[in-house]
Amino acid sequence: MNALTFSAALITFVSVVGPPKVLISFAHLADLHPTRQLRTIAFISCGAAVFIGLVASLTAPLLLDLFHISTPALLLAGGIIFFLYAVGLVLGIPTGMDAPDQDAPDVTSGLRELLVPFVVSPLAMTALLIEATARSSWTWRSTVAGAYVAVILLDLVCILLLERLLRAAHHATFELLGRLLGLLLAAVSIDLVLDGLAELGAGLSGRGH
Numbered sequence: 314m315n316a317l318t319f320s321a322a323l324i325t326f327v328s329v330v331g332p333p334k335v336l337i338s339f340a341h342l343a344d345l346h347p348t349r350q351l352r353t354i355a356f357i358s359c360g361a362a363v364f365i366g367l368v369a370s371l372t373a374p375l376l377l378d379l380f381h382i383s384t385p386a387l388l389l390a391g392g393i394i395f396f397l398y399a400v401g402l403v404l405g406i407p408t409g410m411d412a413p414d415q416d417a418p419d420v421t422s423g424l425r426e427l428l429v430p431f432v433v434s435p436l437a438m439t440a441l442l443i444e445a446t447a448r449s450s451w452t453w454r455s456t457v458a459g460a461y462v463a464v465i466l467l468d469l470v471c472i473l474l475l476e477r478l479l480r481a482a483h484h485a486t487f488e489l490l491g492r493l494l495g496l497l498l499a500a501v502s503i504d505l506v507l508d509g510l511a512e513l514g515a516g517l518s519g520r521g522h
Contacts, residue, residue, distance in 0.1 A: 322460035373445035391439030392505030402495025
């Protein structure tokens with residue numbers, strides 16, 4: 314049973330913060346940053362994602378109670394935030410905190426660019442909190458945390474192994490993939506919003522069919 318529940322959580326996190334999504338973000342960084350900087354960004358961002366994921370999953374019930382957050386509100390907030398990010402991907406609009414500057418890129422700028430899609434991914438955080446609060450035991454929350462950490466480590470391995478491929482691939486290829494991914498993420502985010510509305514009793518017809 315533990316293996317099955319771990320596998321289910323693993324699949325969930327691969328879908329929301331797995332290599333297909335993360336590699337596109339790093340492909341853009343690979344065009345701007347030298348190898349040493351890119352690897353530093355990869356290690357720091359993955360470490361930060363693991364830390365935030367562990368805190369969120371292990372303290373999920375406390376966090377939701379402390380801030381009086383309901384599951385529908387979590388679904389709506391996560392869906393809306395990621396929808397805005399997805400629209401930026403589709404339209405090619407920069408979604409970082411600051412507009413791109415003309416100075417040489419550094420580690421800080423790379424980490425800032427990864428904050429929303431990876432380090433604090435709204436989809437991943439929503440999935441973490443919902444999965445972690447699905448059962449009340451510490452064993453289950455530890456299982457969810459372990460599955461999340463495993464996916465982040467998989468992301469890191471893929472980044473390091475495919476670094477040369479990311480640099481060699483034409484920019485237009487990742488631009489196309491990024492916009493396609495943005496469309497898919499927009500659909501996922503809308504699905505989250507619809508789930509939140511359904512849990513609020515909005516009476517959406519056709520949901521679950």
